[in-house]
Amino acid sequence: DVLLLESGGGLVQPGGSLRLSCAASGYTFSSYAMSWVRQAPGKGLEWVSAISGSGGSTYYADSMKGRFTISRDNSQNTLYLQMNSLRPEDTAVYYCAKEPNTGSCFDYWGQGALVTVSS
Amino acid sequence: SYELTQPLSVSVALGQTARITCGGNNIGSKNVHWYQQKAGQAPVMVIYRDGNGPSEIPERFSGSTSGNTATLTISRAQVGDEADYYCQVWDSSTVVFGGGTKLTVL
Numbered sequence: 001d002v003l004l005l006e007s008g009g010g011l012v013q014p015g016g017s018l019r020l021s022c023a024a025s026g027y028t029f030s031s032y033a034m035s036w037v038r039q040a041p042g043k044g045l046e047w048v049s050a051i052s053g054s055g056g057s058t059y060y061a062d063s064m065k066g067r068f069t070i071s072r073d074n075s076q077n078t079l080y081l082q083m084n085s086l087r088p089e090d091t092a093v094y095y096c097a098k099e100p101n102t103g104s105c106f107d108y109w110g111q112g113a114l115v116t117v118s119s
Numbered sequence: 120s121y122e123l124t125q126p127l128s129v130s131v132a133l134g135q136t137a138r139i140t141c142g143g144n145n146i147g148s149k150n151v152h153w154y155q156q157k158a159g160q161a162p163v164m165v166i167y168r169d170g171n172g173p174s175e176i177p178e179r180f181s182g183s184t185s186g187n188t189a190t191l192t193i194s195r196a197q198v199g200d201e202a203d204y205y206c207q208v209w210d211s212s213t214v215v216f217g218g219g220t221k222l223t224v225l
Binding site: 035037044045046047050059061062095100102103104105106107109110111112 | 205
């Protein structure tokens with residue numbers, strides 16, 4: 001069974017950095033694109049970033065460009081999100097999500113990691 | 120940037136049919152996907168590429184797209200269908216979600 005497990009969330013001060021990880025299992029990790037999607041408390045889903053299966057192509061939401069970096073280690077079956085210059089409005093649950101072969105949607109999601117940006 | 124518009128809430132009587140709309144410019148030309156998110160849980164895909172349902176999703180869930188509107192239809196609504204529902208498309212190398220619709224089963 002496909003399993004996605006996020007880690008690395010927590011409390012960070014404004015201007016600080018945090019790296020989220022998403023450990024994948026149950027499928028050939030390198031064959032599928034992945035994304036990060038976040039959800040602020042009481043709000044809707046917001047896409048953050050995507051990366052191709054090889055890691056050679058990356059995509060970002062405009063509001064995250066330059067502050068967030070998505071990467072993956074296919075040898076470790078792990079997806080990452082490096083978040084810098086964090087702001088209070090970045091407070092959210094961050095989900096990693098897997099795309100199917102046909103792409104453009106998300107067939108599996110992790111349980112989420114809470115990131116709280118506050119002094 | 121591309122935008123998707125959903126009603127904030129939809130109510131349906133138990134056993135009746137609920138329809139949740141998702142509006143977007145020429146959305147009929149895009150692949151539209153739908154997710155269900157119950158309170159405190161991660162989203163679950165219920166419809167992909169306009170009208171296809173994952174095998175684990177009941178056939179009561181269906182989707183359609185035409186012109187500027189995509190519609191998620193839930194037949195014979197059950198209390199367990201109460202959740203937030205989100206539509207999603209890809210546009211210009213970015214993922215776009217609708218604002219979400221809260222479904223209440225009365």
